[in-house]
Amino acid sequence: MKLKEVIIATNYEGFSAIENILAEIGAVGISKEDFKQEEVIMKGYFEEEELTKEKVDSLRKRIAQLADYDLNIGSGEIIIKGLEQEDWVNKWKKDIKAxxxxxxxxxxxxxxxxxxxxxxxxxxxxxxxxxxxxxxxxxxxxxxxxxxxxxxxxxxxxxxxxxxxxxxxxxxxxxxxxxxxxxxxxxxxxxxxxxxxxxxxxxxxxxxxxxxxxxxxxxxxxxxxxxxxxxxxxxxxxxxxxxxxxxxxxxxxxxxxxxxxxxxxxxxxxxxxxxxxxxxxxxxxxxxxx
Ligand SMILES: C[S@@+](CC[C@H](N)C(=O)[O-])C[C@H]1O[C@@H](n2cnc3c(N)ncnc32)[C@H](O)[C@@H]1O
Missing domain, CATH: 3.40.50.150 (Vaccinia Virus protein VP39)
Incomplete structure (x- = not known):
């Protein structure tokens, strides 16, 4: 299975809203790297064919809208990368518990x-x-x-x-x-x-x-x-x-x-x-x- 990794640069104030957005557009996995709560890198993982143009547009629009809601989300820069690790999702799933x-x-x-x-x-x-x-x-x-x-x-x-x-x-x-x-x-x-x-x-x-x-x-x-x-x-x-x-x-x-x-x-x-x-x-x- 091929995956797409969506990387978003944000901060402590913005990450939860971005996490929600990633979840709602169907990320199969989400991770967060936290640098002393100042800079936060959110990563959302999508099955390649599921990350449609409609979803990417929705993601960009909703991230841009967060600023209108008076939420300081940091740079909000988005990078999308391909990922080759075939079994990534299964490995990730093992860590997910009820x-x-x-x-x-x-x-x-x-x-x-x-x-x-x-x-x-x-x-x-x-x-x-x-x-x-x-x-x-x-x-x-x-x-x-x-x-x-x-x-x-x-x-x-x-x-x-x-x-x-x-x-x-x-x-x-x-x-x-x-x-x-x-x-x-x-x-x-x-x-x-x-x-x-x-x-x-x-x-x-x-x-x-x-x-x-x-x-x-x-x-x-x-x-x-x-x-x-x-x-x-x-x-x-x-x-x-x-x-x-x-x-x-x-x-x-x-x-x-x-x-x-x-x-x-x-x-x-x-x-x-x-x-x-x-x-x-x-x-x-x-x-x-x-
Ligand atoms: C933080 S999520 C909450 C999702 C879910 N209810 C929960 O509690 O986990 C906020 C949701 O509100 C929606 N939303 C934002 N502005 C809205 C509006 N003006 N009218 C209706 N829904 C809106 C967003 O699209 C998003 O799905």
Whole structure:
């Protein structure tokens, strides 16, 4: 098998966002070289025929957009190289193990045998977001809060679904309905494939859209793990889709931006119920009060 290696120069602030993007466009492996947290080199590995021009364009566009979100990602320079190591993927796969991310949720790669415990929920997800340089703090923060606050009669809205992981988890935890959207068509395609892999495709309505543009109706749980400036843009419109008394789980918020998001929530009558932090990432749970 021939591989393509996509090398991206970034820094400590930018690497997680870039890791997510690599995962969402279908990297079979992701690695990170960290030079005292100042310069970070992210590498994403793709099967040659899978790294289409569409994916490379999407990668370049999304990396360029990170600057618009006030994220300092360093140089963002991208180099793409061919790789001849035939068995690289298999060697890499051997190091990838199932991860228990919350009390109940286990993320496991498709090729690993895993003995499920009685109260566990298994999400099958191949490398990338879940298995890059370690499980991402924003995603695991959201999963923990979904597990804590989701009730079986909840209608769930997942904005910026990415790999679909949060909707897959909410569905497996018993949500009544699930609407998942993403601005990136590649993410929507990958999310559908992952939902199919987890046998929940018929329970999640996936669509492409920018924040709430295509959303109708009101929800009991709204989840958005996006960048702080996108969350800030979302909050004024949240009351249109969040029922009074509903729960919103907001993440993707780097520590320094948490106050800005809390202030914005207060302005629109959302009460901050809980805040959790994983590494430098904050997840906020808020209730719509009126
Ligand atoms: C950090 S990822 C989160 C993925 C997944 N929900 C998770 O928690 O792991 C953010 C996702 O939001 C999407 N996104 C960014 N801006 C958006 C917008 N304006 N409307 C909808 N989705 C957006 C990106 O394409 C990306 O897939």
């Amino acid at each position: 991860i228990k991310v919350t009390d109940k949720i286990v993320i496991k790669p498709t090729w690993e045998e895993y003995q499920k415990q009685a109260d566990e929920i298994i999400i099958e997800l191949d490398p990338g977001l879940a298995f890059g340089t370690g499980y991402h703090g924003t995603t695991s923060g959201c999963l923990e809060m979904i597990e804590k606050y989701l009730q079986p009669d909840f209608d769930v809205l997942d904005i910026g679904t990415g790999t679909g992981i949060l909707s897959i988890a909410a569905t497996k935890l018993g949500a009544k309905s699930n609407f998942a959207l993403d601005i990136d068509p590649v993410a929507v395609k990958v999310a559908k494939e992952n939902a199919k892999l987890n046998q929940v495709l018929d329970q999640i309505n996936f669509a492409q859209g920018d924040l709430l543009d295509i959303v109708d109706g009101k929800y009991d749980l709204v989840i958005a793990n996006i960048l702080p400036h996108v969350i800030k843009r979302l909050i004024p419109d949240l009351p249109k889709v969040a029922k009074v008394g509903s729960i919103s789980i907001l993440s993707g918020i780097i520590e320094e931006k948490a106050d800005m998001i809390k202030d914005e929530l207060k302005k629109y009558n959302f009460e901050v119920k809980e805040i959790i932090q994983k590494e430098q990432w904050i997840t906020i749970v808020a209730i719509r009060r009126g």
